[in-house]
Amino acid sequence: MEAHGVQGQPYVLDETAGTKYYCRCGRSNNQPYCDSSHE
16 A cells, blocks of 8 residues: 655555554644544
């Protein structure tokens, strides 16, 4: 899977087993994953 950030840079994705949530608000310090910064 390939993901790109807001500026168009590609992210290296963690493909280990488990549930991951992708950041959609842009506030996460752990892009592309959510760190609950939106709360």
